[in-house]
Amino acid sequence: CCLLPETASFAQTTDNEYNLIPFPARFTGLPGRFALAASTRILTAAKDPAQTAAAQLLASQLKLTSGLPIAVTASTPALAKGKNIVFEKHTAGRCGPEGYTLRVTPEGVRVGAETPKGYYYAVQTLMQLLPADVYGSTRVESANWSMPACDLLDRPRYAHRGLMLDVGRHFMPAAFVKKFIDLLAIHKMNTFHWHLTDDQGWRIEIKKYPKLTQVGSTRKQTLVGHYAENYPQQYDGKPHSGFYTQDQIKDIVKYAAVRHVTIVPEIELPGHGLAALAAYPELGCDPAKGYEVGTRWGVIRDVYCPSEKTFTFFQDVLTEVMALFPGKYIHIGGDECPKDAWKQSAFCQDLIKKLKLKNEDELQSYVIRRVEKFVTSKGRAIIGWDEILEGGLAPNATVMSWRGIAGGIEAAKQKHNVIMTPGTFCYLDKYQADPSTEPLSIGGYLPIEKVYTYEPTPTELTPDQQKYIMGIQGNIWTEYIHTPDEVEYMAFPRAIALAEIGWIPAGPRNFEDFASRLKNHLKRLDRLTVNYAKRLLDVRS
Ligand code: TNX
Numbered sequence: 051c052c053l054l055p056e057t058a059s060f061a062q063t064t065d066n067e068y069n070l071i072p073f074p075a076r077f078t079g080l081p082g083r084f085a086l087a088a089s090t091r092i093l094t095a096a097k098d099p100a101q102t103a104a105a106q107l108l109a110s111q112l113k114l115t116s117g118l119p120i121a122v123t124a125s126t127p128a129l130a131k132g133k134n135i136v137f138e139k140h141t142a143g144r145c146g147p148e149g150y151t152l153r154v155t156p157e158g159v160r161v162g163a164e165t166p167k168g169y170y171y172a173v174q175t176l177m178q179l180l181p182a183d184v185y186g187s188t189r190v191e192s193a194n195w196s197m198p199a200c201d202l203l204d205r206p207r208y209a210h211r212g213l214m215l216d217v218g219r220h221f222m223p224a225a226f227v228k229k230f231i232d233l234l235a236i237h238k239m240n241t242f243h244w245h246l247t248d249d250q251g252w253r254i255e256i257k258k259y260p261k262l263t264q265v266g267s268t269r270k271q272t273l274v275g276h277y278a279e280n281y282p283q284q285y286d287g288k289p290h291s292g293f294y295t296q297d298q299i300k301d302i303v304k305y306a307a308v309r310h311v312t313i314v315p316e317i318e319l320p321g322h323g324l325a326a327l328a329a330y331p332e333l334g335c336d337p338a339k340g341y342e343v344g345t346r347w348g349v350i351r352d353v354y355c356p357s358e359k360t361f362t363f364f365q366d367v368l369t370e371v372m373a374l375f376p377g378k379y380i381h382i383g384g385d386e387c388p389k390d391a392w393k394q395s396a397f398c399q400d401l402i403k404k405l406k407l408k409n410e411d412e413l414q415s416y417v418i419r420r421v422e423k424f425v426t427s428k429g430r431a432i433i434g435w436d437e438i439l440e441g442g443l444a445p446n447a448t449v450m451s452w453r454g455i456a457g458g459i460e461a462a463k464q465k466h467n468v469i470m471t472p473g474t475f476c477y478l479d480k481y482q483a484d485p486s487t488e489p490l491s492i493g494g495y496l497p498i499e500k501v502y503t504y505e506p507t508p509t510e511l512t513p514d515q516q517k518y519i520m521g522i523q524g525n526i527w528t529e530y531i532h533t534p535d536e537v538e539y540m541a542f543p544r545a546i547a548l549a550e551i552g553w554i555p556a557g558p559r560n561f562e563d564f565a566s567r568l569k570n571h572l573k574r575l576d577r578l579t580v581n582y583a584k585r586l587l588d589v590r591s
């Protein structure tokens with residue numbers, strides 16, 4: 051009874067009143083509604099903290115917004131027969147580590163799962179069955195506090211459903227990072243990839259290297275030379291700074307865990323490290339050069355020099371990072387590392403000879419492998435951008451395929467796990483509408499209709515190789531995104547299309563159906579004060 055069908059049945063549900071996003075894997079609409087009343091109870095097994103945590107979440111939002119005194123109580127056979135919301139534990143394998151079942155009828159609601167995450171996602175779906183006001187923070191007695199009846203068994207297609215936020219180019223306050231995590235969770239995304247360092251800013255406190263944040267978290271946004279003359283509109287001319295203390299990070303990690311979101315921290319190496327070189331010039335190939343935190347965008351030639359000093363630095367930094375982030379994966383970047391500085395460095399040329407390497411690509415691979423070995427020795431695993439394929443992949447690395455899908459295909463063929471995030475479908479920093487009517491973006495055009503067509507599992511792979519495609523991710527690079535409001539504008543609603551792609555079963559998709567659910571879903575985002583790109587959808591309706 052428990053295996054999901056291979057294809058989705060959601061395409062027929064256009065203009066229903068369920069408006070579930072992502073749409074459940076297996077869904078049947080039923081007649082009637084379950085009405086909440088002052089007497090409604092949420093029932094959980096007395097000794098099941100996972101059920102109770104999810105139930106409390108639902109109860110507190112309901113109490114706040116409906117005003118009904120809905121309480122969580124220990125289940126008894128008599129109460130379970132009444133018009134209540136009953137949590138039940140499934141035997142293992144029924145719906146998987148992230149799945150759940152839900153049956154809503156006029157007589158009551160049954161919620162089933164086998165893990166804390168499953169109960170949590172069931173509550174997310176229950177919230178969507180309720181009036182949008184349940185997402186607010188004020189009491190709305192006039193709303194119809196009931197849910198349409200339905201029966202569903204739900205679980206995701208992919209294990210990794212993520213969004214990346216670049217706080218290196220523009221720092222985003224801790225309170226916004228929490229809101230961003232909330233927004234992932236309500237769309238059943240489970241991974242927040244936190245891009246914490248880049249050429250233009252180092253954003254994470256590292257106790258052993260205080261200058262990383264004292265120096266590396268601040269840039270003078272001065273326009274100089276060629277870039278000022280040729281691209282003045284791309285630079286705001288303002289200084290910028292900001293970083294997270296370790297206490298703030300611990301707090302955010304806890305906050306995310308409650309929402310079943312795992313954080314993948316990213317420390318960029320061996321490229322995109324100029325902010326660190328400004329703080330500790332001895333980590334570069336030319337310490338006398340006078341490195342400064344980056345004040346222009348793009349690929350920067352000054353990169354870490356692969357000396358023993360630098361490896362010690364990487365290990366020290368990663369040791370503090372691993373102490374803060376309990377997740378299995380640590381992202382070590384690996385992208386866009388130009389080799390000019392290494393070509394000009396006598397030290398690097400000697401090292402290449404000494405290690406009997408062919409070229410600078412192999413030197414980059416040597417760097418990644420050494421760092422990977424260290425991270426693996428601590429019981430963790432690395433993720434890197436697809437350039438880590440160049441010069442040979444480190445043994446346990448997971449690859450994020452961003453320069454199209456070729457890197458992902460190649461990595462899967464080499465039996466490495468892959469996360470698909472090709473720029474053409476997943477880069478939410480691109481224009482979402484006619485550029486002449488939109489705020490300055492990085493370039494490229496990616497309307498939500500196009501995002502929604504993306505199929506993450508390449509057909510070029512055999513079924514055995516396809517197993518290595520772990521999932522999908524949207525990326526929000528912030529060169530031209532200065533504030534939380536602007537992040538929300540660029541990310542939403544496009545990220546919701548990615549959330550649905552990561553969740554629903556393989557098979558044809560129907561954009562009209564998605565758009566009709568999305569239109570109603572946006573009322574929920576209104577209650578959450580999300581600055582999504584509204585105009586784009588008004589035009590369509
Ligand atoms: C490429 S994607 C980069 C980023 C930029 C982005 C802009 C990747 C791994 N590197 O450094 O911000 O393009 O779209």
